[in-house]
Amino acid sequence: MPTYTMIVNGKPVTVEAPADMALLWVLRDKLGVRGPKFGCGIGVCRACTSHLNGAEIQPCVTPVSECAGQSVTTIEGLASGDDLHPVQEAWLEQDVAQCGYCQPGQIMAAVALLKTKSEPTDEDIDRIANVCRCGTYFRIRQAIKSAAAKM
Numbered sequence: 316m317p318t319y320t321m322i323v324n325g326k327p328v329t330v331e332a333p334a335d336m337a338l339l340w341v342l343r344d345k346l347g348v349r350g351p352k353f354g355c356g357i358g359v360c361r362a363c364t365s366h367l368n369g370a371e372i373q374p375c376v377t378p379v380s381e382c383a384g385q386s387v388t389t390i391e392g393l394a395s396g397d398d399l400h401p402v403q404e405a406w407l408e409q410d411v412a413q414c415g416y417c418q419p420g421q422i423m424a425a426v427a428l429l430k431t432k433s434e435p436t437d438e439d440i441d442r443i444a445n446v447c448r449c450g451t452y453f454r455i456r457q458a459i460k461s462a463a464a465k466m
């Protein structure tokens with residue numbers, strides 16, 4: 316079985332996995348990284364949203380072979396020690412989460428948006444395709460705007 320080395324949340328890791336194994340299963344089952352959630356397995360719900368070299372990806376449809384030698388960041392890798400990322404702080408301030416299942420993916424999508432749009436419009440925020448079954452979209456929008464003002 317092939318072996319893959321990558322950086323996950325700032326730490327080098329090596330895993331043995333089939334080339335076509337979804338990164339989500341490598342993260343969750345082989346490395347114990349539980350932040351990215353399994354929702355649909357086809358990249359639609361986006362509960363697993365993470366970053367590959369700083370760009371948003373859906374690990375449920377990203378083969379581990381595409382991540383070799385690259386940097387993967389999940390929700391666990393956003394904070395710097397005890398200091399939360401501004402988006403995480405805004406999420407708490409705006410009391411976004413209800414059930415919380417989609418929130419890691421929502422936050423990672425928001426961070427990716429704010430890397431490209433420092434002052435996102437409502438339309439920019441509406442392009443985030445992550446699904447929230449609890450319907451906290453209004454609070455998500457407020458949190459993203461609040462985080463943008465802090466960054």
